Amino acid sequence: MIVLPGDGIGPEITAATQAVLRAASDRFDLGLVMEEHDVGHASLARHGTTVRPELLDLAKAADGLMLGPTATFDFKDEAKGQINPSKFFRKELDLFANIRPARTYPGLAAPVEDFDLVVVRENTEGFYADRNMAEGSGELLVTPDVVVSLRRITRACCERIADAACRLALRRRKRVTVVHKANVLKLGDGMFLDICRETVGRYPGIEMDEVIVDAMMAHAVRHPGRYDVIVTTNMFGDILSDLTAELSGSLGLGGSLNAGSTYAMAQAAHGSAPDIAGQDVANPYSLVLSAALLLDWHGERHQAKRFGEAARAIEAGIARLIADGNVTRDVGGSLGTAAAGAALAAEITRPT
Incomplete structure (x- = not known):
């Protein structure tokens, strides 16, 4: 190692x-x-x-x-x-x-109910400016007062992260939650959501639900115990996984x-x-x-x-x-x- x-x-x-x-x-x-x-x-x-x-x-x-x-x-x-x-x-x-697991522990006071979940976050594209371009940055300074940030979403990356979530769910409670913003990011998150549906359909026995990301933040705080494997795009997963880790009692866990x-x-x-x-x-x-x-x-x-x-x-x-x-x-x-x-x-x- x-x-x-x-x-x-x-x-x-x-x-x-x-x-x-x-x-x-x-x-x-x-x-x-x-x-x-x-x-x-x-x-x-x-x-x-x-x-x-x-x-x-x-x-x-x-x-x-x-x-x-x-x-x-x-x-x-x-x-x-x-x-x-x-x-x-x-x-x-x-x-x-x-792969970002989070769970509560007996003996450690947590602000929410008991839960045991895993956030599966796509790690190689999305809004992250340092990894979504072959060369250069995904952020462009158009004028001193205007910045444009590019978000890359590809079919191949959506398929493999959805598949990883399903394979992990088979080892756990066989439930996948897809977190997205397809109501606004209709093309990028729309494709991500469609591919997740297709992928889950190839795994008999896995249940799937879909939650818009802003609502998911509220649901994760109110009732995290309902979730098993959560799959989402890069930035949403980065934020959500820190939230769920802290809900376990400490980001140090x-x-x-x-x-x-x-x-x-x-x-x-x-x-x-x-x-x-x-x-x-x-x-x-x-x-x-x-x-x-x-x-x-x-x-x-x-x-x-x-x-x-x-x-x-x-x-x-x-x-x-x-x-x-x-x-x-x-x-x-x-x-x-x-x-x-x-x-x-x-x-x-x-x-x-």
Whole structure:
């Protein structure tokens, strides 16, 4: 596994996550080898670029990639080596599906009813200006006072994200909710909605409903327990998945996997939080849960059950620690970042 700690709290939560992964590897005989490289500001200072080109070959040769949060807002000029690492790997590895689970936990007060859902977000096009053009940006400065933002929606990308949502639903409660704005974006979201209908129709036993995105924000707050797998376009999914993660009790519990047909990247759902960097207070469990998703993806891809078992052990261990209050401050405990990682590593290796 290639490990890229990133910026801000990235090195702290990455170290905690590696402690958990080593414990899981020992218990389940995974044979994990983690190879660490600089990315972000550390790489810019050392190599003159936030992402060295050779990292792409290393990622392709590895069984998985783990990216800590990076200071993406700081990186504005690629000509000066300021490349957005998240965008770089998502685009170059064609990681078209952003899988974002969210759930409530016994022992952690949440502002809503109990729920367990997954947002499946298209990851490679939409309104995101840095990934919807072969060259250049999808935002155009027409005059100093006028900006035009281009949104790309393609049949191929709609088909594969809808298919990913259906395949995930088969492993869960067999219900897919399509979130869209086809009442206004009649062509782009209209095509997305039609393709989702066609795709679900090829999966007998899966139920489907359709919700307009603004209404979905209200429904997610009022009654999130009704949802299983939610599939949507890039920007809507970005916003909705942060909302559902926070509804679980903390964005620090939001796992995130960027997956494609061949490669996958674990990535925390949150940013680099420079205001608390170096203070040993950040919750590492978003990156830990993301790493568990990566283990599960690898296990399913290679039919290696022990990786899925390790992923479930990590998730169950986090649930037990939350119930006991043996966690970081944002979820009701008093542990620091490193101690939270150590507690989970011990929980995974504890005899049952």
